[in-house]
Amino acid sequence: MELISLESDFPTFKALTFHKGFNILLAEQHEESGQDKTRNAVGKSTAIDLVSYLLGGNTPPKALRKEDALINAWYGLHYHHKGQKGVIRRCPAKKTKDILFSEDTVNLTSLNRHLQQMLFGLKDGPAYGPTYRACLSYFIRSYFDDYRYAQEDQRKKQGYQINLAFLFGFDWDLIRQHILNEKKKVGMKKLKSLLKSLSLRGYSGDKSALESRAIVLEAEIQDVENDLDNFKVIPEYRELENEAADISAKMRRLSSENSKDRDLLHYVENAMVSEEPPGVDRVNAVYEEAGLLLPGNIRMQLEQVKEFHQRISENRQHHLQRELDAIRNRIAERSDKQSHLQARYSELMRKLSEGGAFDEFRALQERLTEKQSELKDIQQQLENLVELKEQDKLYRKRKQELEDLIEQSVAEQKELKKEVILTFEKISNQLYESAGSLNIRAGEKGLDYEITIKGSGSGGVDKMQVFCFDLTLAIITAKAGRNPGFLIHDSRLFDESDERQVASALALAKEASEANGFQYIVAFNSDRLPQDVLQEYTNQLVSPVLDDTETGGLFGYQF
Template sequence: MIKKIYSSLPSFKTLSFNSGVNILLADKTDNSSEKSTRNGAGKSSLVEIVHFLLGGSCGKESIFRTPELINYSFSMLLNIEGYEITVSRAGSSPSKVRLSFDPQSDFFKMIKTKNGYCKNTDWKIYLGALYFNINADNDEINFRSIFPYFARKQYDGGFLEPTTYFRSQKNSNKQIALSFLLGLDWHLANEQMNLETRKKDLNNLKKIVATQTYKNLLNVSANLKTEITLIEDRVSKLNNNIKAFKVYPEYKKVEEEASEISRQISDLSNKNYLDKQLIDELEKAANEEAANVSELTIDKIYEEVGLKLPDLIKNTYEDAKKFHEAIIKNRRSYLNDEIVELKTKMSERHEELQLLSKKQESKMRILNSHGALEQYNNLQNELNILENNLTERKRQLDILNTIDESKSKIQVSEENLRMKTKRSLDDHFELLKKAILSIEHSSNALYNFKSQLEIGLSKSGISFIMTTDGQKSKGITNMQIFCFDIMLIEMSIFLSRKLRFLIHDSHLFDGVDDRQIKNAIQYAINLSKDLDFQYIITMNSDDLPKFDDLDINDFILPVKLTDKSVDGGLFGIRF
């Protein structure tokens, strides 16, 4: 239980608590804002102090880091099964706490301090061991993940829903915490959380594959395998070609020389062709010249017409004929000389062609058996591109295989976990029954209110659901929270855990009927007395109902808060 809360801040109002029900009242003026109520009267700030001293975070937004409070320490005296320990902490050095306890006590033997101080991280581990018997080596569940159920904070959304204490609390966190608090096999809830993480990772992987680059590869692993096979074959062949490739140092020069020889051969061949055409023409012309010499004489012509050729004409004709024959003979001689000259040139070219052909053959043998460095590099670049494509395709196939295998494994794991969880719930039926009946009893004690706790299997593990008759309202939700938290403190005691206090601030009673508030306080008084636990309530004084057969003043703390004056609040100052 909490015995005392105090501070080095001179204006702070020290609070001393008793066992059972403790009511801290505050007067609230009609014109008070939410901020002035919080920082003025300090009802919600009491919950903040308890969290601060029990390892809660202290970021820049914390009230303990404000200029008005940062240099002051706050302290709390705790009694745990008869053993007392005092914890102090300041906003100026939130990473450490000062502890005061009996060092000879076996109860506190696990606590290690240096000059009375220990790290806040270690303090949280000690609190888990002290209050819930959590092993120090356990990193799957800790004090801070379960304690907020026993001191809900309005600012965090602690009064939105019974089974959660934080507005963005993950379902996996809730399952683990509630499974632990109810004495169930919380390791199954942790397995469920790990399974959900695997499913999330798989979904993220699917998102990657679903991008423009990969979306066409989904569910086509067979085609991808075919593509990989074809690329591998091309890579193998190209590798063999590269291994057999010989680089000739002067390949480019030889290639140019071979090209020049080819050009020369082409030129010579073209010239021979033209000269052959010319020879044919010359031989034809020579033959035609021979045919032009006629065997017909002028005498025969005269004889045919019956005339006698005069001697003078005959002599003149014979001279002309001889002259003409001489011209023809000279012409044929010229043509023959041209033909001989052309044939001689053709012969010379033929010999040159034979030499060039041999040189070309030699060059081509080099070119055919060797390659240029540029060609080799091109082949190597092509191989690199193919190998990169092959690597990419294999990676894509691995991703697809991973998705398929992971999906199958997750489905198997889900079913196995579901069966294990079902068996575990059956094995822990007596604990479940106790929790269910606790809700039943507390809800029956309230006026015109019926609520039930349903615990069962869901797709995401164990489900914890609070149900109620009729329409939901803020007041009904808050009474469900009251019943749920009373159940948690009952289960803590039943499971022989040492946390035996529960704190609710005035927000629990927002929208709640006076008769229900009265019955809730009455039920808490009776139950805390029977089970020996502490219940601390902060309330506005005008919300406290009248009790006919009970002196409620016996449970009201002597310190009364107000926001009517600057020094009326818990801290005695405004900030």
């Protein structure tokens, strides 16, 4: 595609006309302007953004969003393609609808589908294949972030490798497969998160420990299931249980009382045995041993005393006997009660042993559920461990296979690799005393492009890396028929380069674009170009030249 002109129906918009080959979009300092005036707001960068927008961009340039009149205006890009003229017209207010593409009205998706075929020969392909807008981004660079190392701003976007492989002519499908294989890490990461969550719940991540715990749980579950199968719910279980408890308490109380009465019985029995009448005969024996005779009246009195005590002893024996009988009766009555209570207690325990209460049954069910849930978690963790191990094995195997295939593919395309490297070396050699190098190698991330130029790390050198890379890409793609027909750079690319490098870069771009049949369009401020350079490229200036006067900008007024 050759860009012819950029236009708008906005009344004061300055339509820009492009040349074949080399173009400089110049922002000139007007003689009446003070030195403190800037020319960065005249619209040259906005013009580049407009070209990108008209070629299928989703968002209109920031400058257009400042005023409703600019949003509601129509903008058009005229072009030549394979001998045919065409135009793309868009109104930002219409967003992604009502886009005029030659004689058709299309939406943004349809426009990009047409343009990807026109500019790169791309068709709708598989997921993670090369995409139109990503490829186009290497040929229209406007924002500051674009002026880092060619793929640094997309290093986290694996798609850049696919797009560059496609543009250079390497086997991009191998890169795509490599990226798809890397996507498996997402699934593996989820599995690892699951394993981590289970580990936080107290489970070891060790496979053998999990298997041992699973075996124990299965046995415990079987026991609980058996208990549930044999469990008989007794509706009045709690009432029977309470009655049994009451009977048990009564029997303990009766047993305690019998124990006390047995002690008392033993005491009374001992008291009856030890009970003896007074010893009168012993008194007589003592007197006789002394050779004395006990007086008769004394003997009579002693006999009376003996009879008295005999009566007392007999009365006491009768009393103790009655007490013994009472104690024995109480013990017998209690024992009889205990027998009846024991019979009832045995009956109750038999009934209770045959089943249980509903809440016990429910507790067993809950216990079973808990153990089943725990077993399920462990089984899931075991499955995850096996799956993670298998996925990791397959991932590593496929990763190595693809790395080998990519390396083999690049080796088979050694002539292409050689051409890319030498083209880059030739360009950088004309900008630096020590030529830079472009290394293309198969790596862990697919196909890497590493640029080395002495002094890398300084702003100017890093941006010149981008220039060398872009120009290399433009030349290679032009030869292969995958160039959109242009390469567009904003002036920011040269902000930190000296005048000699700027002049050399422009000469290289002019030579490359004319030799390889593509347009090179670069935006510049007039004070960044030496007068001899301006004079040399007078015929290559985009018409009209913009300036920093009130009406000299792209939109014809300042805002």
